[in-house]
Amino acid sequence: MMQQGFVPNRVTFLAVVDACDSSASLFTGKKFHANVSCTEYESDAFVLTTFMSMYGKCNDLEMEEGSLPDKVTFRTILCSFTGLSDLSRGKFIHVYVSCCAFDTDVIVGTALFGMYGRCGSLESARELFNNMVKKDLVAWNAMITLYAQNELGGNAVLDLIQQMQIAGVSPDKVTLTSGLSACVSVSLESAQRLFEKVRDRNVLAWNAMLGACEQQGYRVHACHLFVQMLEEGITPDKVTYLILLSLYASIAASVEGYCVHTSIIYFQLDSDGPLVSALLNHRDTKEVLQIWGQMLQEAVIPDEITCIGILDACAAKGTLAVGKFAHARIIKSDYRSDISVATSLFNMYRNCSNLEEALFVFSSIVQHDAISWTAIISASAEQKQSEVVLQLFHQMQIEGVHADSGVYVNVLTACADEAALTEGKAWHSMGMAWKHSNSLI
Known part of the structure; x- marks a missing residue:
């Protein structure tokens, strides 16, 4: 195959590994390995793994000098294993890692126990982790994350974080996010105990705790935490407010949302686009106008994210008057040519039946694109504008955009309304061709 100039793909490599499964076929496997070393697949993680598996099956762990990958390659290969089906190959790599004495390296060791954890052998992962002489922050976080992804791992996470702090390693945002989420899923009390044991709680720690409570539905406790956060002199950032606004929007707490809005203004974060969008998600039309007007009075120029947030809020609530006001401001800005802003404008008018x-x-x-064409044709069909539907579809065909089944349904309905029999037959033929071509994919 290779003599004729054909380069094998990954499927071919796997077939070779399956075929070379004994000492008798080792020579063939080595010859194939030598040929592959001259191709682009020489450093491919999958290919390296398959050849390592072959040498393992053939009981030839002592490979030629220079052919063994380094610790970076080992880490890359191990990180590519993510399921139970990869466990056997991961064990082969573990053998080679040990033979090369790379298992004492903290980076390779972390990748190794991470592989076992992702492949369904959490006990093996914990055993390897416990036997590591040196553990850095990345290693601790990796083990904590593995337990956090396990429904019954809350207590183990709490134990790990306690050991981590005893060892003198300070938790970071990753530690707290994973740890608190795991603990709060077990009980609010365990998460609170963990949170209280964190030294030097900064805004990242508070955000992690607030986010965990919000995700698990402990809304009242999250509100109390925010008050406690302010009492301890911690200045909230925009992540804090995004969590709180999401919380208050989910329970329609407009009074609390107004208090958060006041706090946002106090800390001078009221010109932040995402925050403005979040504020608008649980405001009525009057308050939306007030926020928009306040920004203009203070000479705060809304960015495209703010414009999109306002338009999306108008689209969701059908508030055409506010949407038109926003449109007028957008025309005077540099955002009218922005594709995302234009799309939000279109959706706002469509949802408001204009x-x-x-x-x-x-x-x-x-x-x-196909999505925008489908949306405008559907909107025209909803308004019973059959002639407009046919004109739009004709233009869509000129631009070479392929229609889906939904578009063809609207077009055929429009043809029936307009009594356009000849055109309807043509579109029906195109629709059948579209259906046939998709059934072959």
């Missing part, structure tokens, strides 16, 4: 303006905005979008 087809004429939706068509106008749609025509201003320089490049249309």
Whole structure:
């Protein structure tokens, strides 16, 4: 095969490994390995693993000098194993790692126990972790994350973080996010105990605790935590407020949301785009106008994220008046050519049943994709504008955009409404061809 100039792919490599499974076939396997070393697959993690497996099956662990990968390659290979089906190959790599004395390296050791954990052998992972002489922050976080992903790992996570601090390693954001999420899933009390044991609790620690409580539904406790955070003199950042706004929006707590808004203004974060968008998610039309007007009065120029947030809020609530006001401000800004802003404008007018303006905005979008074409044709069909549907579909065909089944349904309905029998037969043929081509994929 290779003599004729054909380079094997990964499937071929796997087939060779399966075939070379004894000492008798070792010579063939080595010859194939030598040929592959001259190709682009020489450093491929999958290929290296398959050849290592072959040498292991043939009981030839002493490979030629220079052919063994280094610790970076070992780490890359180990990190590629993510399921139970990879466990046997991972064990082969473990043998080679030990033979090369790389198992004492903290990076390779971390990748090794991580492989066992991801492949369903958490006990083996913990045993390897316990036997590591040197453990850095990355190693501790990796083990904590493995337990955090296990439904019954909350107590183990708490124990690990305690050992971590005894060892003099300070938790970081990853530690707290994984640890607190695991502990709070067991009980709020265990998460609280962990949180209280964290030294020098900064805003990252508070955000991790607030986020864990919000995700698990401990909303009242999250509110008390925020008050405690302020009492201890910790200045919230925008992540803090995004968590709180998501919390209050989920329980429709407008009074608490207003207090958070006041706090956002106090800490001068009221011009942040994502925060403004989050604020608008549980405000009524009057308050949206007030926030928008306040930004303009203070000479705060809304960015494209803020514009999109306002338009999306108007689309969700059907508030056309606010949407038109936002559109007027966008026209005076540099964001009217932004594809994301234009798409949000189009969706706002469409949801507010203003087809004429939706068509106008749609025509201003320089490049249309299948999603935008489907949306405008569907909107026209909903408004019973059959002639517009046919015109849009014709333009869609000119631009070479392929329609899906939903578009063809709307087009055929429009043809029936317009009594366009000949055109309807043509579109029906195209629709059948589309269905046939997709069934072959």
